[in-house]
Amino acid sequence: MSFLEILESTAFSEWVLTSMLGFPTMIALHSIGMAVAAGLTIIVTLYLYRIVSGIAEAHLTGFLRIATWGFMLNLVTGLTLFVPRGSEYIANVTFLVKMLLVLISATILVWLKSHLAELAKGSGEACDSVPARRLSLVSSASWIGAIVSGRLIAYVGTIY
Amino acid sequence: MGLEKLAWLADTPLGMWVISSAAIWPTLECIHFVSLCFFMGGMLVIDLRLTGFYREPCTRLINGLLRLVLGAFLVNFTTGVMFFAGNATKYIDNPAFELKLSLILLAGLNALYFKFRLSHLLTTEGVTGVSKFVGYFSLLLWAGVIVCGRMITFFAR
Numbered sequence: 001m002s003f004l005e006i007l008e009s010t011a012f013s014e015w016v017l018t019s020m021l022g023f024p025t026m027i028a029l030h031s032i033g034m035a036v037a038a039g040l041t042i043i044v045t046l047y048l049y050r051i052v053s054g055i056a057e058a059h060l061t062g063f064l065r066i067a068t069w070g071f072m073l074n075l076v077t078g079l080t081l082f083v084p085r086g087s088e089y090i091a092n093v094t095f096l097v098k099m100l101l102v103l104i105s106a107t108i109l110v111w112l113k114s115h116l117a118e119l120a121k122g123s124g125e126a127c128d129s130v131p132a133r134r135l136s137l138v139s140s141a142s143w144i145g146a147i148v149s150g151r152l153i154a155y156v157g158t159i160y
Numbered sequence: 161m162g163l164e165k166l167a168w169l170a171d172t173p174l175g176m177w178v179i180s181s182a183a184i185w186p187t188l189e190c191i192h193f194v195s196l197c198f199f200m201g202g203m204l205v206i207d208l209r210l211t212g213f214y215r216e217p218c219t220r221l222i223n224g225l226l227r228l229v230l231g232a233f234l235v236n237f238t239t240g241v242m243f244f245a246g247n248a249t250k251y252i253d254n255p256a257f258e259l260k261l262s263l264i265l266l267a268g269l270n271a272l273y274f275k276f277r278l279s280h281l282l283t284t285e286g287v288t289g290v291s292k293f294v295g296y297f298s299l300l301l302w303a304g305v306i307v308c309g310r311m312i313t314f315f316a317r
Contacts (some may be wrong), residue, residue, distance in 0.1 A: 022316075024310070028306065029307075031196075032303055034197070037199050038200025040204060042198060043225075051224075053220060054218050054224065055205075055216075055218055059214045062213065063208075143197070145192070147194055148190045151193055
């Protein structure tokens, strides 16, 4: 029996699959976390590309801090959803693509938050930072890709 | 709620089109969720200003975000209507869907109150008890909309 199958046979997995506080609540919280993390990252990207304007750059770090909390909610609920069906998900190519995209966007989110905090302390302007602009665009695009692949998990088949 | 009166949407060309190919429903879901993120991102920044998370005058920012939020809502609403037209029985007599519509209506009224009674605060550093309430209430309502949206499947007949 593989590790994932052991996880699937636990009482916790049973609870996630059968309780109204399990799968339905977790998937709802997962969506809220996604909307917060992706939504605020997209807004920061739009700001860095001067598509939206009129806010002090010092607040960008605050927005990304909230986005990080959204991601943490996403991560915890995502793990909860993964446990009872891990062996099914791990064989699904769309799920693996989603995980890769989430990893990219979350890594950039952490970097972007500290980079913008450094710029806010000094005299640099966030909009003038080419790495910040390009990587935030990659992060936003990855979030969108992760959302799309997340929606397609139920429709696209397994690798083997 | 009387949504059964809209069951005829299933027989319209739109309803037929939504279920005419296996690719259309998942594509609409993707568009619905991506536009939700644009919508929530904009709403969060607006509501955070109302709650006092940041305080400086920001009329230009909020006006820009309102255009984004309204555009995203329109996409969201349009894809939502398409879901209803494609599978009306899933939504009729569904308590989660009915609550979702009620929360959207309430959130809309809350937004109108902000627009007509509180938008003057954005020209100053003003934050009042009422603006904080409107901001937090809006966040709560939209979170409720997302929760109810995800619950539709679990309450479908």
